[in-house]
Amino acid sequence: MNFRSNTNSLFSLFNKARSFLRLASTSSAAAVASSSATSSPAMEDGAKLETLKTNLCIIGSGPAAHTAAIYAARAELKPILFEGWMANDIAPGGQLTTTSDVENFPGFPEGILGGELTDRFRNQSLRFGTQIFTETVSRVDFSVPVPPFKVFTDSKLVLADSVIVATGAVAKRLNFPGSGEGPGGFWNRGISACAVCDGAAPIFRNKPLAVIGGGDSAMEEATFLTKYGSEVYIIHRQARDAFRASKIMQKRALENPKIKVVWNSAVVEAFGEGGKAVLGGLKIKNLATGDVSELKVSGLFFAIGHEPATKFLGGQLELDTDGYIVTKAGTTQTSVHGVFAAGDVQDKKYRQAVTAAGTGCMAALEAEHFLQEIESQKGKSD
Numbered sequence: 503m504n505f506r507s508n509t510n511s512l513f514s515l516f517n518k519a520r521s522f523l524r525l526a527s528t529s530s531a532a533a534v535a536s537s538s539a540t541s542s543p544a545m546e547d548g549a550k551l552e553t554l555k556t557n558l559c560i561i562g563s564g565p566a567a568h569t570a571a572i573y574a575a576r577a578e579l580k581p582i583l584f585e586g587w588m589a590n591d592i593a594p595g596g597q598l599t600t601t602s603d604v605e606n607f608p609g610f611p612e613g614i615l616g617g618e619l620t621d622r623f624r625n626q627s628l629r630f631g632t633q634i635f636t637e638t639v640s641r642v643d644f645s646v647p648v649p650p651f652k653v654f655t656d657s658k659l660v661l662a663d664s665v666i667v668a669t670g671a672v673a674k675r676l677n678f679p680g681s682g683e684g685p686g687g688f689w690n691r692g693i694s695a696c697a698v699c700d701g702a703a704p705i706f707r708n709k710p711l712a713v714i715g716g717g718d719s720a721m722e723e724a725t726f727l728t729k730y731g732s733e734v735y736i737i738h739r740q741a742r743d744a745f746r747a748s749k750i751m752q753k754r755a756l757e758n759p760k761i762k763v764v765w766n767s768a769v770v771e772a773f774g775e776g777g778k779a780v781l782g783g784l785k786i787k788n789l790a791t792g793d794v795s796e797l798k799v800s801g802l803f804f805a806i807g808h809e810p811a812t813k814f815l816g817g818q819l820e821l822d823t824d825g826y827i828v829t830k831a832g833t834t835q836t837s838v839h840g841v842f843a844a845g846d847v848q849d850k851k852y853r854q855a856v857t858a859a860g861t862g863c864m865a866a867l868e869a870e871h872f873l874q875e876i877e878s879q880k881g882k883s884d
């Protein structure tokens with residue numbers, strides 16, 4: 503998050519423009535890449551689908567997907583990657599396209615704009631021959647006894663011997679006057695959905711901060727923010743003692759002298775600080791009395807959960823109760839042999855670009871190993 507300049511609206515326009523420009527670059531990338539062979543067209547709902555074959559199909563476009571693509575392409579697996587077209591309202595490139603400065607990704611001591619970092623990931627994938635399509639995967643068929651698996655978009659069917667799902671998650675945000683982007687909004691100018699990512703920004707140092715939520719994430723984020731803020735308010739809709747968080751997390755947060763809880767309350771508006779374009783405070787409604795009061799804060803963090811992008815899987819991979827893909831501990835293997843999951847879609851704990859990239863690397867290496875395994879089995883049966 504960059505509070506040194508008021509570039510937010512420009513930044514958001516820039517991201518939208520980038521998404522459109524990518525369409526053009528996709529076709530040229532596809533034209534030069536040689537990772538797939540076309541065969542006779544398949545039909546879907548009466549429409550002809552172009553059929554492509556590949557060793558590995560990667561679904562997603564954040565750090566997990568692109569790290570997987572870089573490793574797989576360098577291993578000559580000739581991967582096909584679907585980066586999505588505003589899938590879940592996120593531009594190709596993933597969650598990092600929704601933020602400004604990224605200051606904790608190694609290799610960029612001065613920080614780097616989220617959009618620029620994702621462009622670099624993408625260029626590195628292309629450099630080694632990944633074939634990228636700006637299309638959203640609408641459904642998959644993993645029910646086959648032996649690969650290839652089937653991956654569908656509106657115009658393509660990809661037959662893939664292995665698949666990496668890296669479709670990420672979306673941080674939930676609340677909507678009230680002042681919560682958005684653009685004029686009059688304080689998103690990225692004091693309002694964030696990631697305390698670990700943005701909490702250390704200078705604008706939050708020694709200032710009162712607020713967190714909305716009542717689960718473990720809210721407790722963890724509030725506790726984390728006490729390192730930087732003068733005090734941290736947890737704003738919760740429910741009456742006293744009604745947090746969803748585990749007892750241990752609640753205890754840790756509530757015993758922290760810098761944390762205060764505003765019970766029974768909801769934020770109804772965010773306002774600026776004395777004519778500046780940064781957050782200055784919140785209007786808070788007491789849900790029991792209806793009274794509205796002002797709380798002066800320089801930062802507001804949504805900690806109301808994430809939604810993993812797993813609906814398009816149609817229940818074909820094992821998911822946990824929150825919809826995240828379940829992977830075998832210490833690996834990226836899913837419930838289907840040959841299908842791997844990387845990044846935030848299977849990680850509700852760390853949710854960072856660097857951890858997503860790490861699991862993307864693991865998924866590519868495991869997919870490579872899986873492909874060698876099926877190749878040697880084919881050799882034995884020939």
Ligand SMILES: Cc1cc2nc3c(=O)[nH]c(=O)nc-3n(C[C@H](O)[C@H](O)[C@H](O)COP(=O)(O)OP(=O)(O)OC[C@H]3O[C@@H](n4cnc5c(N)ncnc54)[C@H](O)[C@@H]3O)c2cc1C
Pocket residue numbers: 503561562563564565566567584585586587588589590591592593594595596597598600601603604605606607637638639640668669670671672673694695696699700811814844845846847853854855856858
């Ligand atoms: C506001 C904000 C600021 C952040 N700042 C930082 C930071 O400073 N440092 C840091 O380390 N982390 C930061 N994070 C967290 C970081 O962005 C994520 O942990 C990381 O991007 C997760 O990467 P991923 O590869 O799992 O997927 P994502 O980044 O979530 O990307 C997944 C992509 O897959 C696409 N997709 C979804 N479904 C489909 C489909 N069916 N077909 C094709 N494509 C699909 C999506 O559109 C999306 O583009 C921030 C997050 C947010 C929201």
